[in-house]
Amino acid sequence: MTYKCSRCKRDVQLDEYGGVRCPYCGHRVLLKERAPDVKEVDVV
């Protein structure tokens, strides 16, 4: 899962052992990015 560090704005890959923390700057606030696939929406 790709996140973005809210402080250093770098992409962060999280694994199940590392905990929620940016490996570059140690910041604990990570933002989830929008998935790159096309999203289809019905207009109703």
Add this chain to the structure above:
Amino acid sequence: MTDQFDVSFVTREERSARLLIRGLTPATANGVRRAMIADVPTFSIDTVRFVENSSVMFDEMVGLRLGLVPLTTPLEDYEVGDTVTLALQKTGPGVAYSGDLETADDRVQPADDDIPIIELKEGQRLEFEADAVLDTGKEHAKHQGGVAVGYRHLQRVRVVGDRQEFDDPEPQIVRGVIETEDGDVVHTDEFDNDLRNRYPGKEVAVEDVPGAFVFHVESDGSLSVEELFVRAVDSLRDRADELAEAVAI
């Protein structure tokens, strides 16, 4: 009701008109009104495929706004259910307008180019592909071609005498269209809706003209007023034929 209708335009603008029709029953008049709202199909965006949306709004909210953009509709070449693809790519800063939509068929395009879809700030981007579907107002209100459709009786105004000097100076408000004794058809806006302005010092009587209706038709731009009206009448006729066939022994 007669077989012949007398139809004339009272006012006629690009997207709205007033039509005077004689020889209608109230039921038929209402049928035509309802057909203009619900039975004449127009194109409207129905499915949106978002490639990128980093704006402040959710995809669904942008989608709803897109559905309400009126699209011009060449009804002679398309049938209900047909689709046309539109696309938009816009990077902020700036406002994404309906005019930024690119279309696969030039005859199906936004009726107005200046409808704001969303404001994009620096670095925000909106990119999508959308399918516009031809359908009727019965299915969804976004497909309504007629947006403000209604009718009133034509009112005949007769001068019945002179107003007395000390009579009550109450305004005599009428709305819509009146027919004068000479047979002229006059919109009430011309005399500020007050009959005292048109007939100063006169006593007048106002009555409905039987079987004469003044339609006010306003289109959202997807169809011309004439086409909207003619298609509505056609759809009524088609349904009447269908009924006649269904009950025939």
